[in-house]
């Protein structure tokens with residue numbers, strides 16, 4: 035008798051562990067909130083404003099997904115993660131997705147068992163130094179003390195770069211961007227290195243940004259994008275196509291300003307398919323027809339998110355560059371909605 | 373008992389396992405043990421299976437892959453193309469370095485503070501109380517972070533030394549906001565190193581031992597042994613004749629002269645740090661992270677050791693002090709010859725656990741970016757490879773081994789100084 039109870043308990047516990055692996059969409063719906071892993075604070079990408087509301091380019095992706103799934107762009111629980119904790123947070127199910135300046139690499143995709151749903155920012159690793167240091171090129175950094183965030187691709191690229199150029203350096207491992215900034219400004223390191231976008235964002239928050247230069251060398255490719263766990267294709271598709279909807283929206287001229295007008299129906303069948311007036315793409319994702327409408331409406335299309343958070347008219351001042359639409363000579367390109 | 377012999381011996385029946393009090397306790401223990409083992413097996417099995425469904429069955433092969441990252445503080449050769457196991461080894465040595473340095477400093481401070489707390493001088497006594505309470509009642513992590521802030525915010529930058537705004541101490545020590553640079557011992561006619569374990573497991577565990585150091589230690593220890601023999605001879609003469617030959621200059625000479633001679637022959641000199649490029653080079657670089665961690669852990673643990681020492685001393689009855697005083701011993705001698713040796717017996721067991729605490733607390737290194745074993749194996753390696761389970765298991769095993777080694781050494785010492793009771 036006791037035996038059966040014991041083994042019964044075992045079986046139940048075993049099953050519960052098995053079920054948790056799939057069905058992220060149902061979990062999110064049941065919870066009524068999307069758990070989105072973001073950085074601990076990188077102005078322009080993900081940082082809380084004065085009122086504690088998260089804002090930024092990566093935050094915009096989280097909000098779009100929440101709007102698509104739950105109909106409410108504010109139904110997001112932002113979970114700040116460091117370079118080190120982000121993958122554990124995602125793998126353990128603490129967050130449903132990560133949108134945290136994360137580089138798509140082979141090992142993260144294949145060995146760590148994650149699925150990158152696309153690229154929302156084409157980046158590369160750069161160096162920032164105080165102008166007073168008198169350095170103009172990364173090749174002059176032999177013997178320098180360099181602040182790096184641990185658990186990132188940055189620290190691996192850095193090791194490769196210095197090795198390839200036969201230079202030595204002193205790494206100062208650091209947990210978060212805020213700490214890196216403080217150490218750099220205190221002069222505990224000569225140079226700060228991370229993704230060039232991150233450097234621009236960090237510099238923008240300095241009191242005297244003009245006292246610091248970003249060195250011309252970009253030493254790596256850092257395609258940054260949102261990611262989910264392996265093994266839940268439905269959820270992966272949903273996040274992927276939400277991002278694609280934002281990108282296609284820019285390409286097709288759907289903006290947060292004209293979207294209500296366009297949602298009444300247009301002559302362009304692709305716009306109609308995206309906005310749900312034609313076909314039922316949403317149904318195939320397990321959502322309703324208006325999913326993409328809500329996602330775009332939440333914070334605008336890809337271009338709007340870019341301009342509002344990190345574009346040239348913000349203190350961060352990033353040019354579109356590689357991140358322009360393919361039609362404008364950039365790499366941003368969404369597969370067709372068909 | 374008598375009833376057992378009275379009743380005829382019954383043949384063993386299965387029900388006796390439960391109803392017979394002779395067997396029952398064994399039965400219960402066996403059942404409990406089986407249950408425990410089954411529980412553990414289930415948890416392990418479940419974990420392995422769940423990891424397997426994630427496609428991550430436990431595999432330690434990554435340890436022999438190139439690590440890919442650099443480590444600033446290395447006691448042995450290391451570069452980013454060496455293996456993860458090598459990086460872990462570098463981290464382990466860094467852990468042992470702060471642990472040992474911490475235990476030594478904590479013991480010295482602890483003994484002083486513990487004795488001073490008993491001082492009849494009101495001010496000194498109170499000051500020590502404040503120190504002990506301040507350390508004991510604030511989490512050590514805060515002390516570490518606080519010290520890190522001090523050592524990285526207050527001292528001048530290396531660039532300030534170039535512009536002349538800051539000066540080196542005695543032209544040989546540079547205190548900067550990136551750490552302290554001190555002179556290093558160098559040997560002009562060095563004997564070289566012996567390298568062991570080269571080529572084993574993709575060069576993961578090789579290290580070099582300086583022959584200079586071995587020779588120096590051997591000569592110095594030899595001197596100590598001979599000096600001990602001289603002392604014994606003096607004791608013997610004193611017992612026999614009542615007069616003690618003066619031997620201190622002989623003993624001093626035996627201990628230090630050969631060592632100095634060897635130092636001279638090896639061409640011993642100091643290498644001073646010099647400002648070159650962005651940083652000081654040469655000399656020994658005590659990084660901020662090391663200094664902050666070392667001092668914070670030492671001060672913190674010293675507070676507990678002080679209390680242990682104080683308790684140990686107070687446990688020795690006043691009669692001992694009075695008797696020693698009656699024999700004509702002075703205060704300092706009473707402490708070092710009569711009180712401390714007895715107090716030691718009380719002090720050592722709790723001291724062991726303080727050493728263990730300090731060693732385990734070194735894992736807080738992560739807060740200041742000190743690259744100990746938690747920072748390498750449990751930090752960057754874990755993160756870059758995604759092998760949480762493997763890394764954490766190894767890490768626990770390593771800390772367990774370190775802790776058990778410390779307690780067995782200390783227990784052995786404790787056995788030796790224990791009062792042999794009759």
Ligand SMILES: N[C@@H](CCC(=O)N[C@@H](CS)C(=O)NCC(=O)O)C(=O)O
Pocket residue numbers: 072073074075076115116117134135136137183185186187188209210211212228229231232233256258
């Ligand atoms: N793209 C790199 C680096 C990511 C990274 O850590 N970036 C920094 C600066 S761009 C960041 O987001 N810091 C924010 C934080 O510390 O929370 C990676 O995926 O490993």
